[in-house]
Amino acid sequence: MEVNVLGPLAVEEQGASIVPSARKPRQVLALLALHADKVVTVPMLMEEVWGDDVPRSAATTLQTYILQLRRLISAALAGDPGRQAKDVLVTQHGGYLLEVRPGRNDAEEFHRLAAAGRHAFDAGQDRRASELLGRGLDLWRGPALVDVPVGRVAELEVLGLEETRRGVLERRIEADLRLGRHRELLGELRVLTTRFPLDENLCMQQMLALYRSGNAWRALEAFHALRRTLNRDLGLEPSMRVQRLQQAILRGDPGLDVGPDASSFDRVVA
Incomplete structure (x- = not known):
């Protein structure tokens, strides 16, 4: 099976x-x-x-x-x-x-790879984390159960899977940013921030990738686009983490640059 x-x-x-x-x-x-x-x-x-x-x-x-x-x-x-x-x-x-034999269930395999990738990420093994998390994401062929009219029991399961997918995706992007792959991420992040315009984490990743690619002005544009959307749709301002990233970009904080210390960025926005 x-x-x-x-x-x-x-x-x-x-x-x-x-x-x-x-x-x-x-x-x-x-x-x-x-x-x-x-x-x-x-x-x-x-x-x-x-x-x-x-x-x-x-x-x-x-x-x-x-x-x-x-x-x-x-x-x-x-x-x-x-x-x-x-x-x-x-x-x-x-x-x-x-009954399904081990290794023949894509959701189970996805969770296995996600857990292994998270462990590698937390251990600072960014290349391995990116590989494992990417393999997990590659198992997806579209939205979960996209061709099934799910009822309310399965709907909760599907929502959980999709939320886990988003988390894995953001962690894989973070690992790639640590590896200095900011230019390669620009197209993917543009699509994701367009699809999820209220997601602050994705916006921050896009801002950092743009800044590291020599496009500080576009990074600031991304911040203002997020701010306008939050104000219009929710009546909110961006969180302090996003605002601290904006300020760090304005002053050209060296903690935003790619380096051996992956935690420097976290200290800037903490």
Whole structure:
């Protein structure tokens, strides 16, 4: 079994897709895939599919959806007499479990690489951190479960995945800035700050990359663009960290330059 949720839903057994086309069985499979190798309770599945409007026939209907999924799995297992659908989509006390072999679950692999990259980053191993975090980000093929009409249970899981993705992305950019890759980051940061115009961390990274690339005036423009957006949309001023970065750029603080001491920038804006 191979499970991919970081983009369109893709669940395959021996190369054959077991993703149903019908909406509700697809929702059931998506939630099982998000919790691969963990028991998903019947109440969770019912809430995902029906929300607060759970019909009296929900238990029977849910069993029908599970049966449909097992039929798809059985068809994919036709050449493997040693395994049955019930060995893959397992009935557990109070729920169901989708069994996935280690290394065949993209969300699990993403979290593994993110944790390893974070550890390398905290240890000052910036090149390794950038590599590990970049590999994790490369697993994404679009928004998580982009082709599934998720219910409120899966929606929270998807939001968590997307938030983790943003954090990993910002940490990878920070590692690249430490490595002096500011020029290579300019295009990526321009896209990201356009997409997330209220994100102060991304704006600060863009300001630093622009300053180090010899474009202090553009760095200051980025600050004022953030300030206008925050004022217009939220009635707020940029945080003190962003304002301290602006002041450091205005005075040409040497702590903003690339150097062996990666913490110098943090001291400038602290």
